[in-house]
Amino acid sequence: MRILYGVQSTGNGHITRARAMAKALADQGLEVDYLFSGRDPDQFFDMEVFGAYRLCRGFSLDIRAGSVRILGTLRQIAPRRFLREIRELDLEPYDLVLTDFEPVTAWAARVRGRPCVGLGHQYAFHYPVPRPPGAYHQRLLMRWMAPAEVALGLHWHHFDAPLLPPIAPVGEPAADRDPQLIVVYLPFEKPEAIRALLAPFTDHEFAIYHPQAATAGNGLAQLRWHRPNRDGFQAELARCGGVICGAGFELASEALQLGVKLLVKPVQGQSEQLANAMALAQLGFAATMDTLDGARVRAWLEHGRAVRVRYPNVAAAIARWIAEGHDPDIQPLSAALWRATRFPTAATPDATEHDHIVQEP
Secondary structure: OEEEEEEEOOOHHHHHHHHHHHHHHHHOOOEEEEEEEOOOHHHOOOOHHHOOOEEEOOOOOOEEOOEEOHHHHHHHOOHHHHHHHHHHOOOOOOOEEEEEOOHHHHHHHHHHOOOEEEEEHHHHHHOOOOOOOOOHHHHHHHHHOOOOOEEEEEOOOOOOOOOEOOOOOOOOOOOOOEEEEEEEEOOOOOHHHHHHHHOOOOOOEEEEEOOOHHHOOOOOOOEEEEOOOHHHHHHHHHHEEEEEEOOOOHHHHHHHHHOOEEEEOOOEOOHHHHHHHHHHHHHOOOEEOOOOOHHHHHHHHHHOOOOOOEOOOHHHHHHHHHHOOOOOOOHHHHHHHHHOOEEEOOOOOOOOOOEEEOOOO
């Protein structure tokens, strides 16, 4: 079976998930070509696992200073270019299109009537999961940006729907975990705003990963600035005492898998991140803040508690499901993966160390 795998690349979460899927698909002996869209070519890093991948422009959100800019987003959606990319994408060599919310591959499959599987957190919003009211234009965008014949929606809980757990690395936290080390990933916030937020907390060390790290300056001993990179980030994530980040899906999933305490700040105006913050709060999995709030950071540093959720190897299960014919009835796949998921006995920030196996949805 030969697969064209499209990945929406506005943030790093989709690419992180694709890395896990690349290994799982290769282990099944599947031949996969990769296409990425939504990011400038010079913004990709650590892409060796994807071989000779292709790039399209596609479209993405315009996010500045932690908020979605509607007019800027609309300007980025160039219909003629987008339609040309769909028209010029050759699907003849492929048996299946797999799209991680990537619009060019998804729409190319739709207009040509080719099999297409959607994989990603955004597809969870086809079901009644926690979300804020309103934002109907963004709901339409979520539904139609990358339509798929079969949709595998990922979430932190099944919410009594045929969802799948997150694709998060299966492993243990580092033995030398440092409770004073805090990893910070707020790529859509201005460096000066992050510096002002963290300056008062001199008794912690903050490893800040930011696209503008090279020009962020420093002057504060407790702040270390780094350009985003996979290996260094993962090493610090495994040994840190906490993570301050946006309310994207993938990094929060990794923190939960490792049992790292979590404070999230959603991008304002981005309905998916607002819904994620709501879900994390309802589940008791993380603390949240609407703005870069020093009082919230202080309370979290002093009193925040970690929750560990042990998710199974979801990537391997999906790859087997694809190799076996990708049955459109995804309920058996969903039920099996949630049976293998271990939640804390109390899904709150004060959860104990004892676990139970969640019941079949």
